[in-house]
Amino acid sequence: MAPPTWATGSAPGTSRWTSPGRSTWHLAEDLGRAAYTVLPRLVPSVIVGALTVGLTMPATAWPYVLGPASIVLGVALSFYCRFAVNVLGFWLLDTRGLRTLYMVVSTFLAGLYVPVALFPGWLGTLAHATPFPSILQVPIDIVSGRLGPVEAAGALGVQCFWVAVACLVGRLLMAAGHHKLVVQGG
Secondary structure (H helix, E strand, C coil): CCCCHHHCCCCCCCCCCCCHHHHHHHHHHHHHHHHHCHHHHHHHHHHHHHHHCCCCCCCCCHHHHHHHHHHHHHHHHHHHHHHHHHHHHHCCCCCHHHHHHHHHHHHHHHCCCCCHHHCCHHHHHHHHCCCHHHCCHHHHHHHCCCCCHHHHHHHHHHHHHHHHHHHHHHHHHHHHHHHHCCCCCC
């Protein structure tokens, strides 16, 4: 007898939680959430910055072409990193401490509080050895025109690398957690 359709994914032997389509759906939901917040968060900040501190927009077209791709990659990377951290719940009784530690470290190394370019040498090297600058600092550097076209293309390549690594780590952790999971009851 075939298993019920709600219990299986697209490939034999995979559940709906570990099938590629399921995580893709959650990624699409996260991308939609990010797109929805662009208007109320980005536009007022740019207007206030332009009026108060003389913020200027790039004069060339390439930041407007590469910037949206970098932003999408940053959101995808953020999603996959958070996914990997949350999947560790298969092995931990409480993930709040781990999630708090991740939030503090990731936002600092992403450049949320201080731009990564202002970090001392050793801290900048440490930050760039992690995926976190690719979540926030790289999209800002590309959209603002701080990086030239060749540097921006290289930064997009680094972002693609980190997205692939974070996705793979999350999928491996999910597969291992799926094998560990024991559900009580009927």
